Structures are given as structure tokens and as C-alpha cells.
Amino acid sequence: MTDHAEQHASPTELTASFTELYGTAPEGVWAAPGRVNLIGEYTDFNDGFVMPLALPHTARAAVARRTDGELRLHSTDVPGGVVQLRVDELAPHAGHGWAAYPAGVVWALREAGHEITGADIQLSSTVPTGAGLSSSAALEVVTGLALSDLFGLGLTAAELAVLAQRAENAFVGVPCGVMDQMASACCTDGHALHLDTRDLTQRQVPFDLAAQGLRLLVVDTRVKHALGDGAYAERRAGCEEGARLLGIRTLRELPYAELGTALDTLAASGADESVVRYVRHVVGDNQRVEQVIGLLDAGQVRAAGPVLTAGHVSLRDDLRVSCAELDLVVEAANAAGALGARMTGGGFGGSAIVLVEESQADTVAKSVQEAFAAAGYAAPGVFPAVPSAGARRLV
Structure with missing residues (x-):
């Protein structure tokens, strides 16, 4: 058996690569996991029940604020250079490939009235892409949490998840339900998350296999x-x-x-x-x-x-x-x-x-x-x- 989670870039390594890339140190490093869903599939957009659990595999983000309206995004997992965007020019369905997921979160935060004045972001993920384990939700949630912390937004985990879902629905154009983002934002160690997607009430169910x-x-x-x-x-x-x-x-x-x-x-x-x-x-x-x-x-x-x-x-x-x-x-x-x-x-x-x-x-x-x-x-x-x-x- 293999375990991608063992290949995480450490916070120290991610801080070093951020500093080398952007010429200054990040203000912090955040993580958000992928998930598997134990039971309850295609129910979340029907206001139904789901029961996901977070994986040890995470997307990690080193982030620093900017005040000039520039959004610079880079992933250690994707070939290519830094994606440079303007926060006041972000628009749905504009492409941007993988960068649409974190950029969409910036757009969703600004649409919700939060003043995000720009950021430098370095991302690294061990969530397997294309495996149905919510690698995109992990990117969205880690971006949202970092920006909420840095800009003092005080958003709850559930609020972050809803904003991340809006980013994927309205900005990226994927009509997903809220389960993936809620799992990434809200799951706890040693538990599965019993989530009612109608009102987002949740219960952490012990799951010590x-x-x-x-x-x-x-x-x-x-x-x-x-x-x-x-x-x-x-x-x-x-x-x-x-x-x-x-x-x-x-x-x-x-x-x-x-x-x-x-x-x-x-x-x-x-x-x-x-x-x-x-x-x-x-x-x-x-x-x-x-x-x-x-x-x-x-x-x-x-x-x-x-x-x-x-x-x-x-x-x-x-x-x-x-x-x-x-x-x-x-x-x-x-x-x-x-x-x-x-x-x-x-x-x-x-x-x-x-x-x-x-x-x-x-x-x-x-x-x-x-x-x-x-x-x-x-x-x-x-x-x-x-x-x-x-x-x-x-x-």
C-alpha cells in the first residue's frame, strides 16, 4: 500500500519555497484536507445527508497579504510559473486552469463584501487529483482560511465552506453541492462528519476503526x-x-x-x-x-x-x-x-x-x-x- 500523505511539504519547506519565489517570507502556512465520503452520494445538492471524513492528505498554502490589488498564485505541483491576476478584475468562467479554484475564493470573498486587497500564495498538495477525493475543495478551503485569518474576517468553518462552494459553482462553473467544502473545513480527527446539507447542522461521529x-x-x-x-x-x-x-x-x-x-x-x-x-x-x-x-x-x-x-x-x-x-x-x-x-x-x-x-x-x-x-x-x-x-x- 502507498500513502501520498507522507510526501507533504513541511511548513518550513513551503515557507522557504515561498520566500525564494516571492522575495519575502509568508505570514503563515495553512492546511486543508481532501476527503472520502463514507456514505451518501449525490445527496448534498438535494438537501440530503452525507457522511464524509477528512484524509491526512492536504493542500497547504503559504500566504502573505498585498495591498496593491495583485493576486499572485503558484503551485509546486503544476508545471508553469506564477499566475498573476488583479483582484478587481476577477470574473467567473474566465479560465485560469488550476488557479481558478483559489482565485474563485478571492472573488467570492470580495463578492460577499470582504475587502481582500491582494495576496501572494504558494500552494502544495498531496491530495491526489482526479481521484474523487476533493482536491479542488482542499485548494478552495485552504485559501479561504488563510485569507480569513490574515484579513481578520473571522469566518466560521461552515461560512468558509459555503464561500468555497460558491467559488466552485459560480466562478469555476462546477455545480457541486456543499459536502466537499464542509468536509475539508469542518471534519475532526478520529471522526466522520454527519452533515445535514439542508441547514448545515453537523455531528462529529466517533470513527476509530x-x-x-x-x-x-x-x-x-x-x-x-x-x-x-x-x-x-x-x-x-x-x-x-x-x-x-x-x-x-x-x-x-x-x-x-x-x-x-x-x-x-x-x-x-x-x-x-x-x-x-x-x-x-x-x-x-x-x-x-x-x-x-x-x-x-x-x-x-x-x-x-x-x-x-x-x-x-x-x-x-x-x-x-x-x-x-x-x-x-x-x-x-x-x-x-x-x-x-x-x-x-x-x-x-x-x-x-x-x-x-x-x-x-x-x-x-x-x-x-x-x-x-x-x-x-x-x-x-x-x-x-x-x-x-x-x-x-x-x-
């Missing part, structure tokens, strides 16, 4: 299928259409006990077959979050495994956002003795999570890797998901 003799593996398939382009937005629109046909504001308002009747109503109304499937998945996954919460509260973590697998089946068959590689992870892991497994994140590639007995972790990981080799796929990355702290200042 090691104490139970368990491990949660992340399997990064290292693939991203082009089919995913635009598919997220199409599913969001389908969910909104389902809610409209049912006469409710969002699918969160449909109780699980009434799902069967609602699906019959949709079919009778001539709703598109895909809309019926999307509704079934979202309402079902809200219920699965509640199931997992109940099992964790009862100390029955192992019993959550089949719920994870059921979530994957729904994502594969109803939402249709899985792919051959993700399906193979779930199939091979469960066949090798895993307690349960499912894709996590937006799908069409990216990562899956696997709940295993600690004693079986290496065997299951090897079985998945052998299955990929037999199928002719590139070797996946496998590492443990250790519930970690949310965004914070390092120095």
Missing part, C-alpha cells in the same frame, strides 16, 4: 472517463425534475417510507425513466446514511459493510455513475473477504472505499491489484483512510 480492528482502504483507480463530463449536471437536473414532478422543493422532503408510492406517481406522470432511477437512488442513499449512523452509534461498525455495498449497487444501477474499474474494485474486494465496498465521489473513475478487517487489509488490497492486472488495467493506488483533522493553521 483501529480500535475495532478494522481499516478503511481507499482504492484510487487512476482513471477518469470522459463520460463524466457534464454527467454530474445532468443528474442534478434530473433530481430537480423529479422533485418538481412530485411537488416538493427537493428530494430531501420525500420520506423513505413513501418512496414506492412516489416512484409509481413519477412513472404514471410519464417522467423519464432516468428521473425515476435518480429519485430512487437519492432517497435510498439518505436512508443508507441513517442506517450507517445507527450502526456506528450501536458499535456495530462491521454491519455497515453491506450498506456500503448496497450504496454502490445503487450508484451503479440507478444513478449509473460507476465504471468497469470501480465495479471491479468492489467485486474483487468483497470476493476476497472485505466487509463492504463502494465507489466514492462523483464516479466515472476516481476512487472506491473498502471496509476490511485489519488482518485482511493486505490480502484484500493484493486481490484488487491482481484483479486489475488480470483485466489489463493500470495498477491502482491503495492507501488507508485515516479520519483526520479539517482545515487549520500550521504556523
Whole structure:
């Protein structure tokens, strides 16, 4: 197994590279993590429930204020020089590649009435990109936290998350829900975050797998299928259409006990077959979050495994956002003795999570890797998901 988290640039190293790049020392260094979502997928933009946990992998930012309106951005992970922008000229959908994520946060802060007069930012991240582990949210949240601290904005973690989501929605143009940013901003060490995305109420749920003799593996398939382009937005629109046909504001308002009747109503109304499937998945996954919460509260973590697998089946068959590689992870892991497994994140590639007995972790990981080799796929990355702290200042 590998662990990208071990490759973090230290605050001292990031401070040194900032100083070399910009000719002056930063005012501090901040970190914000990526995440995996234990259960509750495509529910956040339906005002539903999610249950992510932060990874030890983080985006880190060394930052210093400017007063001349200049925004200078550099990443140690991306080839190329410093991206130079003017804060008063930032505009949505203007491109900028990776730099759109931190630039979008500056734009969102200014749109919210906060006086951001410029900044120099040096970024470094160990969150794998394209793996469905919210590398973009980590960039957004770490930028927002640094600027809130430096400019004395006093924003709460939840307020930072909402601003970061606005940056991704309105500036970058990705219609994501708020889960990724809330996870990066609000998760705590040793816990999963039970988040109600309707009102952003949250509960930190103890999730000490090691104490139970368990491990949660992340399997990064290292693939991203082009089919995913635009598919997220199409599913969001389908969910909104389902809610409209049912006469409710969002699918969160449909109780699980009434799902069967609602699906019959949709079919009778001539709703598109895909809309019926999307509704079934979202309402079902809200219920699965509640199931997992109940099992964790009862100390029955192992019993959550089949719920994870059921979530994957729904994502594969109803939402249709899985792919051959993700399906193979779930199939091979469960066949090798895993307690349960499912894709996590937006799908069409990216990562899956696997709940295993600690004693079986290496065997299951090897079985998945052998299955990929037999199928002719590139070797996946496998590492443990250790519930970690949310965004914070390092120095």
C-alpha cells in the first residue's frame, strides 16, 4: 500500500519555497484536507445527508497579504510559473486552469463584501487529483482560511465552506453541492462528519476503526472517463425534475417510507425513466446514511459493510455513475473477504472505499491489484483512510 500523505511539504519547506519565489517570507502556512465520503452520494445538492471524513492528505498554502490589488498564485505541483491576476478584475468562467479554484475564493470573498486587497500564495498538495477525493475543495478551503485569518474576517468553518462552494459553482462553473467544502473545513480527527446539507447542522461521529480492528482502504483507480463530463449536471437536473414532478422543493422532503408510492406517481406522470432511477437512488442513499449512523452509534461498525455495498449497487444501477474499474474494485474486494465496498465521489473513475478487517487489509488490497492486472488495467493506488483533522493553521 502507498500513502501520498507522507510526501507533504513541511511548513518550513513551503515557507522557504515561498520566500525564494516571492522575495519575502509568508505570514503563515495553512492546511486543508481532501476527503472520502463514507456514505451518501449525490445527496448534498438535494438537501440530503452525507457522511464524509477528512484524509491526512492536504493542500497547504503559504500566504502573505498585498495591498496593491495583485493576486499572485503558484503551485509546486503544476508545471508553469506564477499566475498573476488583479483582484478587481476577477470574473467567473474566465479560465485560469488550476488557479481558478483559489482565485474563485478571492472573488467570492470580495463578492460577499470582504475587502481582500491582494495576496501572494504558494500552494502544495498531496491530495491526489482526479481521484474523487476533493482536491479542488482542499485548494478552495485552504485559501479561504488563510485569507480569513490574515484579513481578520473571522469566518466560521461552515461560512468558509459555503464561500468555497460558491467559488466552485459560480466562478469555476462546477455545480457541486456543499459536502466537499464542509468536509475539508469542518471534519475532526478520529471522526466522520454527519452533515445535514439542508441547514448545515453537523455531528462529529466517533470513527476509530483501529480500535475495532478494522481499516478503511481507499482504492484510487487512476482513471477518469470522459463520460463524466457534464454527467454530474445532468443528474442534478434530473433530481430537480423529479422533485418538481412530485411537488416538493427537493428530494430531501420525500420520506423513505413513501418512496414506492412516489416512484409509481413519477412513472404514471410519464417522467423519464432516468428521473425515476435518480429519485430512487437519492432517497435510498439518505436512508443508507441513517442506517450507517445507527450502526456506528450501536458499535456495530462491521454491519455497515453491506450498506456500503448496497450504496454502490445503487450508484451503479440507478444513478449509473460507476465504471468497469470501480465495479471491479468492489467485486474483487468483497470476493476476497472485505466487509463492504463502494465507489466514492462523483464516479466515472476516481476512487472506491473498502471496509476490511485489519488482518485482511493486505490480502484484500493484493486481490484488487491482481484483479486489475488480470483485466489489463493500470495498477491502482491503495492507501488507508485515516479520519483526520479539517482545515487549520500550521504556523
